[in-house]
Amino acid sequence: MTRxxxxxxxxxxxxxxxxxxxxxxxxxxxxxxxxxxxxQDLGLDIKRLKSGKARVYTGDSAEYIELNxxxxxxxxxxxxxxxxxxxxxxxxALHFQIILENPMELYSITVEITDxxxxxxxxxxxEVKFKISESAVSGAKFVLERAMDLDVGNNxxxxxxxxxxxxFALKLHSQADxxxxxxxxxxKPLDREKQEKVALVLTAIDGGEPxxxxxxxxxITVLDVNDNAPVFTQPVYKATVTENAHKGTVVATVxxxxxxxxxxxxxxxxxxxxxxxxxxxFVVNEDSGELTVIGSVDYEKSRHFQINLxxxxxxxxxxxxxxIIDVADINDNTPSINIISKSNVISEDAKTDTVVTMINIQxxxxxxxxxxxxxxxxxxxxxxxxxSTNFFSLVTDSELDRERAxxxxxxxxxxxxxxPSLSSSVTLTLQISDVNDNAPVFERSSxxxxxxxxxxxxxxxxxxxxxxxxxxxxxxxxxxxEDSSVHGVPxxxxxxxxxxxxxxxxxxxxxxxxxxxxxxxxxAQDGGSPPLSSNVTVKIMIQDQNDNAPQVLYPVQTxxxxxxxxxxxxxxxxxxxxxxxxxxxDSGQNAWLAYKLQKATxxxxxxxxxxxxxxxxxxxxxxxxxxxxxxxxxxxxxxxPSRSATVNVNVAVADSFPEVLSEFTDxxxxxxxxxxxxxxxxxxxxxxxxxxxxxxVVIISVKIYRWxxxxxxxxxxxxxxxxxxxxxxxxxxxxxxQHVYNYEVCRTTDSRKSDCKFARPGSQNVxxxxxxxxxxxxxxxSEKSILDEPDSxxxxxQY
Numbered sequence: 001m002t003r004x005x006x007x008x009x010x011x012x013x014x015x016x017x018x019x020x021x022x023x024x025x026x027x028x029x030x031x032x033x034x035x036x037x038x039x040q041d042l043g044l045d046i047k048r049l050k051s052g053k054a055r056v057y058t059g060d061s062a063e064y065i066e067l068n069x070x071x072x073x074x075x076x077x078x079x080x081x082x083x084x085x086x087x088x089x090x091x092x093a094l095h096f097q098i099i100l101e102n103p104m105e106l107y108s109i110t111v112e113i114t115d116x117x118x119x120x121x122x123x124x125x126x127e128v129k130f131k132i133s134e135s136a137v138s139g140a141k142f143v144l145e146r147a148m149d150l151d152v153g154n155n156x157x158x159x160x161x162x163x164x165x166x167x168f169a170l171k172l173h174s175q176a177d178x179x180x181x182x183x184x185x186x187x188k189p190l191d192r193e194k195q196e197k198v199a200l201v202l203t204a205i206d207g208g209e210p211x212x213x214x215x216x217x218x219x220i221t222v223l224d225v226n227d228n229a230p231v232f233t234q235p236v237y238k239a240t241v242t243e244n245a246h247k248g249t250v251v252a253t254v255x256x257x258x259x260x261x262x263x264x265x266x267x268x269x270x271x272x273x274x275x276x277x278x279x280x281x282f283v284v285n286e287d288s289g290e291l292t293v294i295g296s297v298d299y300e301k302s303r304h305f306q307i308n309l310x311x312x313x314x315x316x317x318x319x320x321x322x323x324i325i326d327v328a329d330i331n332d333n334t335p336s337i338n339i340i341s342k343s344n345v346i347s348e349d350a351k352t353d354t355v356v357t358m359i360n361i362q363x364x365x366x367x368x369x370x371x372x373x374x375x376x377x378x379x380x381x382x383x384x385x386x387x388s389t390n391f392f393s394l395v396t397d398s399e400l401d402r403e404r405a406x407x408x409x410x411x412x413x414x415x416x417x418x419x420p421s422l423s424s425s426v427t428l429t430l431q432i433s434d435v436n437d438n439a440p441v442f443e444r445s446s447x448x449x450x451x452x453x454x455x456x457x458x459x460x461x462x463x464x465x466x467x468x469x470x471x472x473x474x475x476x477x478x479x480x481x482e483d484s485s486v487h488g489v490p491x492x493x494x495x496x497x498x499x500x501x502x503x504x505x506x507x508x509x510x511x512x513x514x515x516x517x518x519x520x521x522x523x524a525q526d527g528g529s530p531p532l533s534s535n536v537t538v539k540i541m542i543q544d545q546n547d548n549a550p551q552v553l554y555p556v557q558t559x560x561x562x563x564x565x566x567x568x569x570x571x572x573x574x575x576x577x578x579x580x581x582x583x584x585x586d587s588g589q590n591a592w593l594a595y596k597l598q599k600a601t602x603x604x605x606x607x608x609x610x611x612x613x614x615x616x617x618x619x620x621x622x623x624x625x626x627x628x629x630x631x632x633x634x635x636x637x638x639x640x641p642s643r644s645a646t647v648n649v650n651v652a653v654a655d656s657f658p659e660v661l662s663e664f665t666d667x668x669x670x671x672x673x674x675x676x677x678x679x680x681x682x683x684x685x686x687x688x689x690x691x692x693x694x695x696x697v698v699i700i701s702v703k704i705y706r707w708x709x710x711x712x713x714x715x716x717x718x719x720x721x722x723x724x725x726x727x728x729x730x731x732x733x734x735x736x737x738q739h740v741y742n743y744e745v746c747r748t749t750d751s752r753k754s755d756c757k758f759a760r761p762g763s764q765n766v767x768x769x770x771x772x773x774x775x776x777x778x779x780x781x782s783e784k785s786i787l788d789e790p791d792s793x794x795x796x797x798q799y
Contacts, residue, residue, distance in 0.1 A: 054069055140229075182202070270286065409428070458506065575621075
């Protein structure tokens, strides 16, 4: 096999077509034969062919050549018949492109198909018949049918041989198109009486190696006296026919004249071409010489026709002429849009002029009918550019934003310049892939939420919500509690947040009396790489519940000494007996206190201030009023439901202590109290005695056990491990009452026997009695005298 390789690189103004390579191969090469080393000739690495997904693009043509990416060579894919591919057209070549991706590259390849001598010369008929008058003179010419050889060049028809040559010789006439007209010339007159039938053999020989030939028999009937041959009025006729002409359209009319008369002057016209495309497309009327269309005339298949016509009279004399028909193109083909490479998805951060799709346009029309321009729909960030003849590229024209448009339907319309113009269109769907370029955004700049104290741990408080304009993983928002502290305690011990839903839960039960509000930060972070985030401040407000009952500070309720307020019998209406002092650690209306007199020895004598708790007389005190008065005051808050506390107030109505001594002595020494006290004293003495004896036995047992153990260790010579008693820590609890109150402690000179604590009373006189005494007054003194006495053992303690 002979192979010639031509390589040249053509640098184009637009950078997609990088070069053109030409090869020359013979037809009829077996499948798998080498065409050329395309990788070497283009200067490409084989790895580049693989990574670029190199492929052969032939458009609508059959694919005869394939690319072996492993070796970087072009090989024969299908057997190539030059005659079937190109017919008589020379040179015959295959034109295709090699496409590379990432980045996109285009290389034009031309493979010339050279002819081999695989077709012998053939005649359309195996035999022809002539009727020649015996009066034919020497030099008479008889046009013979030409042989046709599908091969071209030296492999085509080269010569003719005629055998025998007793009466006739061959004469060849070269035509402008390279063909040869064959004439049989009479050089010795015929004698019908000697030989009525003459048989000759015409042999056509090509110039190939090995040489091939074809034969046709010539049967001659010798006639009598026809000495004038037909003559065409002109040797060449020219005509034009438009493609897609209707059947029956008259293309041209030929005319030949014969000077003979009668049957010898009657002319018959016929087509002498042997190619089927001519006989299947045109026909000549035998009598009139009209050349009409009987088949399909397609400019894209054949642009020119050359028809050889023969005029024959009945005497066997002939003449020939040539009709050259040009086919006129009409715009009957719409542009064909072929997508040779495209991207279905492009990132929103793609740079401007990024190639999205490569398009090849085919329009087989000629001239303006085959010139095509392409356009796309407006108001989209794309542009279509011409890269080379019939090749277009769709590129990005501006920045893309998936959040503004996640998909584009790009309509590509290609129109030719014919009249009327023909067009075709195709719609390309392009997805815009997401890039994490948007941080989550909270629905509010800050949040405030309320929760009622004494909540259940794990209770859902409220929900924060952030949205991310990105898509899929880049828009998946996770919520994170930022590290911070509240009063020195990590905020995570107060609240938690669901990473997926943003629901904030209470970790503990809140106490309004300990903490009224706190704030923290929540971060919303997306799932992109790298992730983007934003923060928001959340403030939690604790709402108070009525969970604390009022606490009475004064008068102090003691289990020992009794405190009595003294009211003189001369007291007027509105006399301030005392004041009930109470507090509620709740807030708001839960801490609004109301005082109400629940029970009293004489309800007509005293009243309690609803708001201030002051106990005053409502009438004049009389001698008939009992000395001992007992009042029960209820202190209630304004919560829902309301909580309350009860305090008992003892009041002595008398001007002096001896008047009330017997009353209060009887009050404090009833029989039931003494019986109960005796029982509890006996029980306490028994318990203390039992515990003392038990502890004494245990201590003695431990001492004996340790002594014995020390003796054993001493005699066994084992190391002695000293024993250390464990250390214990005492933890004191703290109450919920955060206020600091002052109390005054009054002691008698014998404080070991009596001790009572009370707040500063509202009245001037206070009676303190010890129930263990039998009628003896320990101390009656006004508050003022206590404070003024310099040696009084008064102590103030804070709780």
